[in-house]
Structure formats: C-alpha cells, structure tokens
Amino acid sequence: MTSTPTTRTSRAEAQATGAAGDTVIRARGLRMNYGSAEVLRGVDFTARRGEVVALLGPNGAGKTTTVEILEGFRKRSAGDVEVLGADPEHGGEDWRAGLGVVLQSWRDHGRWRVRDLLHHFGRFYAPYSTPGRVRPHDTDDLLARVGLAEHADQRINKLSGGQRRRLDVAIGLVGRPEVLFLDEPTAGFDPRARRDFHDLVHDIVDSDDTTVLLTTHDLDEAEKLADRILVLAGGAIVADGSVEQLSALVERDSEVSWSVDGRRQVHTTDSPARHVAELYAEHGEDLTDLRVSRASLEDVYMELVRRHESGDADEAAHEFAKGIR
Amino acid sequence: MTNARSNAVRAGAARGLLEFRGTFTNPTDLFGYLYMPVLFVVLGFFLAGEEVDGAATNYGAVTYSGGLVLMLLMLGTLAVAQVLAAEREDGTFLRAKALPHGMLGYGVAKAVHLLSMSAVAMAIIVVPGLFVVEGFGPRGWVGAVTLVWVCALGLLAVAPIGAVLGALISNPRAVGLMMIPIMALVMLSGVLFPLELLPDWVLTAARVTPVYWLGLGVRAGTLPADYAALELAGSWQLPVVAAVLAAWAVVGSLVALRVLRRMARRESGSRVQAAREKAMRRVL
Numbered sequence A: 001m002t003s004t005p006t007t008r009t010s011r012a013e014a015q016a017t018g019a020a021g022d023t024v025i026r027a028r029g030l031r032m033n034y035g036s037a038e039v040l041r042g043v044d045f046t047a048r049r050g051e052v053v054a055l056l057g058p059n060g061a062g063k064t065t066t067v068e069i070l071e072g073f074r075k076r077s078a079g080d081v082e083v084l085g086a087d088p089e090h091g092g093e094d095w096r097a098g099l100g101v102v103l104q105s106w107r108d109h110g111r112w113r114v115r116d117l118l119h120h121f122g123r124f125y126a127p128y129s130t131p132g133r134v135r136p137h138d139t140d141d142l143l144a145r146v147g148l149a150e151h152a153d154q155r156i157n158k159l160s161g162g163q164r165r166r167l168d169v170a171i172g173l174v175g176r177p178e179v180l181f182l183d184e185p186t187a188g189f190d191p192r193a194r195r196d197f198h199d200l201v202h203d204i205v206d207s208d209d210t211t212v213l214l215t216t217h218d219l220d221e222a223e224k225l226a227d228r229i230l231v232l233a234g235g236a237i238v239a240d241g242s243v244e245q246l247s248a249l250v251e252r253d254s255e256v257s258w259s260v261d262g263r264r265q266v267h268t269t270d271s272p273a274r275h276v277a278e279l280y281a282e283h284g285e286d287l288t289d290l291r292v293s294r295a296s297l298e299d300v301y302m303e304l305v306r307r308h309e310s311g312d313a314d315e316a317a318h319e320f321a322k323g324i325r
Numbered sequence B: 001m002t003n004a005r006s007n008a009v010r011a012g013a014a015r016g017l018l019e020f021r022g023t024f025t026n027p028t029d030l031f032g033y034l035y036m037p038v039l040f041v042v043l044g045f046f047l048a049g050e051e052v053d054g055a056a057t058n059y060g061a062v063t064y065s066g067g068l069v070l071m072l073l074m075l076g077t078l079a080v081a082q083v084l085a086a087e088r089e090d091g092t093f094l095r096a097k098a099l100p101h102g103m104l105g106y107g108v109a110k111a112v113h114l115l116s117m118s119a120v121a122m123a124i125i126v127v128p129g130l131f132v133v134e135g136f137g138p139r140g141w142v143g144a145v146t147l148v149w150v151c152a153l154g155l156l157a158v159a160p161i162g163a164v165l166g167a168l169i170s171n172p173r174a175v176g177l178m179m180i181p182i183m184a185l186v187m188l189s190g191v192l193f194p195l196e197l198l199p200d201w202v203l204t205a206a207r208v209t210p211v212y213w214l215g216l217g218v219r220a221g222t223l224p225a226d227y228a229a230l231e232l233a234g235s236w237q238l239p240v241v242a243a244v245l246a247a248w249a250v251v252g253s254l255v256a257l258r259v260l261r262r263m264a265r266r267e268s269g270s271r272v273q274a275a276r277e278k279a280m281r282r283v284l
Helices: A005-016 A063-071 A092-096 A114-123 A139-145 A161-173 A191-208 A219-225 A243-248 A272-286 A297-324 B002-023 B027-047 B059-089 B092-097 B102-132 B140-168 B172-188 B200-206 B210-222 B225-230 B238-266 B269-283
Strands: A023-034 A037-048 A052-056 A078-083 A099-102 A179-183 A211-216 A228-233 A236-241 A254-260 A263-269 A287-293
Touching (some): A023 A063, A023 A211, A037 A228, A052 A063, A052 A219, A063 A179, A063 A211, A063 B269, A099 A161, A114 A139, A114 A161, A114 B002, A139 A161, A161 A179, A191 A219, A211 A219, A219 A297, A228 A243, A228 A297, A236 A297, A254 A272, A272 A287, B002 B027, B002 B102, B027 B059, B027 B102, B059 B092, B059 B102, B059 B140, B059 B172, B059 B210, B059 B269, B092 B102, B102 B140, B140 B172, B140 B210, B140 B238, B172 B200
Parallel strands (some): A052 A211, A052 A228, A099 A179, A179 A211
Antiparallel strands (some): A023 A037, A023 A078, A228 A236, A254 A287
C-alpha cells in the first residue's frame, strides 16, 4: 500500500473509538430498469462513517446509475436505499446539505471567476453550520487546498481541464459534506494531478470523517484510495472487501520467484508459504531474491470481468460473494 | 428551516446581480439587447411622416410602441427559454440542484437577472424614443405609471411561457426557431400595425393572447389619449388589460412550476453528460 500511514492509523483509531461505526449509506435489493433493460438487478452494500469505498466495474455496469440514485438525482425501480438516514428520493433540502457531489463540469459558469463561484455555492451551506462542523469552508483556504489559490481571480473558461476538475472537487467539498460522491474523479488527470488528488481525499476524510463513494476505472486509484472495494458486474455487487480480501480470493494463483546460484526460477502455487518453507529446507542460505506476489486487484478484477463477459456472470457473482462472506 | 430558505433567496439575489453586471462585460450579450432598440429608432424616425387618421400621432410612434412590446416579449420568452435550455445542457442547472435550496436560489437569480435586464432594455428603448420619435412617450405621470405596471405585469405574463419552452426544448440552438411563432403572434396581435387590416376571426383569436393586451397597455402608456378611439373597443380598457395579464401570469406560473419541477427531477449528471456528447457531435 502506498497511501500515507498516518491516514490509516488515525482512521483505525476513529474506528476503535466507535465513532466510525455507524452506517451512512445502505442499499438493499436496489434495482433499476430502463424500459425492458435491467441495469441493476439487486445491489446490496453499506458504507460506514469515514469510510472510502470504491465502486469498480466495466462500462455500462451501472456505476453512475447507482451513484445518481444515492445522490437523489434518479428514481430507482425497486429496493431500499438510505443515505444519512433518509431515502434519497424524499431527502429534502436539509438532507442535501450533508451531501457533496462532484459533478463533471463542462462549460458551465464559464464567465464566473473561480473565487466568486466557490463563495456563491458556499453561501447555501451557512445555515447548516454547527460548532462541530463549521460550514461552509473558507473559500480561499479551500482553493489553496485544491491547489487553485493562484487562479482564484481567473475566469473559469480560462482554466485548464485539470484545474476545472479541481474546482469541481472544491465545489463538492465546500459545504463540508458528511458524504461525498465522486463519479470518475480523476478522468483526464496527469499522474501528478492524480497524486495530489489522492492526498486531498485522504486529507478530507481524515479531518472531516467524511464518507466517500467513488466510481473509477482505475484499479490503481481504487487500491490507493479505498478502504473497501465493490465490484459491480451484471447488475449486482459481485465482490465486496478490502484489496487484501479480494486478493485472497485468488491466492491459489500466487507466484513465488527466487534465485539459486544466480539462476532465476518462478513457480505458481496455491500454498506459497509451504512452497517457501520447502525451498528453504532444500537450499538454505543459497536461496536469494525471494519474492511472493499475490494476485493483484487487477488480476481479481480481470478474472471477474472475464467470467462475466463469457456469460458466467451469475456463477461468478455467486462464487465471489461466497468467498467474501 | 426558514433561515435556510431566506439565506438561499439572498444568495440567489446576489447571483442575479452578479450575472446582471456580467452581461455588460460581454459584447455578444450586449448586442442582443441593443440591436432592437436601434432598429426601432430608425423605423420610428422614417415612419414619423405618416400621420394616423383620427389621432394626433403618426405611424412612427405606433410602430415604436410595438417595438417596446416586441422587446418585452423577446426577453420574456426567447431569452428565458434560451437561458434555461443552455444552462440545463451545460450543467449550471444541475449544480443548483446539488445545493440545499439551490433551486430556490437559482430561480431567484434568474428572476432578478430578467427583471433588471428588462428594466435596462426598457430604458434603452424608451429614452431615445422620447427624443427621436415624434409623438411617442408617456403623457405625464399617469402615462408613465401605466407604462411601468403594464410592462412589469406583461413580463410576468409571458415569462412562464418562456420557462415552459426552455424546459421542454432540450437543444438550446433550437430555441431560435421559436422566433417564427412569436413573430406570427406579434403580427396577429396588432402590435406592429393596426388590426383593422386583419380578418375577424384573427381579431377574436388575438384577444385571447397576452400579447394583444400587452400591446394595448403599452399604447395606453405611450400614445396620445385620442388614439384610444382607434382601438377595437374604442378605449384603452386598462382594467381588462390588468385582469387578462394577471390571469396569464397566475395560470402560467402554476403550469411553469409544474413543468420546471418535473424537469428538475429528471436532471442528473449522466443527462448532462449525454447532452455534452450530443453537442460535441454537432460541432464535429
């Protein structure tokens, strides 16, 4: 894991004190049909306070649909959904004050200046300020946090794509949300901007105990950001767990590589520990360069999607769900 | 939480004023508001020689009052529909939806922007007319007050029509096509030339539309009293003007609110995304 250790520690502390235990998002039997096409066929998952959950899945799997239903922007066909204790369909305006939505901007508000727009949106949250959660964020502080301080007086249509995206994130955060929805947050980012964005998400989750639900195609991003990963395929959640838990599902395919007398060797095994022990017993100190690599998230994901596309979706879903529970 | 509502109204009003200021820094927008007054000043100037039989005025002044009506109508319908369709497509509207009481703030902002812009547009057309177009202008305070309330009420009567059209038309570039029915309505409402030239059934139909009554009210505010004798009823019928425009405003607002609510419910990120892809394809 490459994420900052401090983030992990403090979140673990929060969980240990029980503060992070309550469920903030809950979906049960969520279904969505467009005409006769079934996009979601019974989605079940939960997310706790302060948890970062990544929703992965191939194109058209229904990730955006799921997020839009949770945001209260789309009516579901069936099932129970609860976000911050309310049904998103009847959430109301006070409920909405607890949500942050990072939208994909295009050319809206092109003539506005960056600071003016962020300040304007922030104003709507002022009545929801509490001593424990001062709302909204100070405009200039937030601009500095997303790296837009020097562009504060610029017109939005003069920003680069990456800068606009940072502004989108700032707009999603300005009300200090309890739940933040990010749909494809880093699409079109260069590696540096992506790294900055990941730091920012860790930072806000840490300081505000925000629950984050993000959709992404980027497995690396999911692995770096998320405490838990959901894989959506065939209209249902087919895997739900930490990267370690998901990797464990395909542990039978672990790869052991080593060198003896300068000769490199590779062996694939379902019990790497036993194999390493046997190697050591055989070669002792001559055994060098030993590496055990478990299946990466990518391996798990590709396997899952492969089965899904070859028509074994239900079987795959069943198998993976069994593995997790 | 009424505090949150009034807060959203204040934020919306501030937004409306900011957008109002922004209009003056944008040459394209500014041209849109200015070309009509210029056009009608020229028309009024050249038609000033054509005296109206039976009234102490000329067709220049009559046409010029028609220009005022046309301007109001364009602001209330075309401009409103255009803004709504464009801001739905580009995601401005969705951003408002994502805020607590954001739709309220958005609505207030649009109303403030429309009203302030209309006031400026009216001034731009009325003031030069007083100097350049002979026979045009409010006769004393009574005429001025009549002109102001007719214009305000007229805007409230036609703006809901623009809002409904803006909610139903998904391609902002198609809004321009609305020009055709609007111009037809203007022609048939006796705004630009006298109604006597038109067949009876048109006269009857015209009296159902808000445009006819808006035109009558504006003429009452800007033409001499003896011109009233040439109107269909032989008088300005100001109470009827007020009643018809108010009825259109109330019924229109109720319908528009329903349509706008329905439209707002359907708005989401993927719809904006789809609109964006469609627009991109049009460009290519």
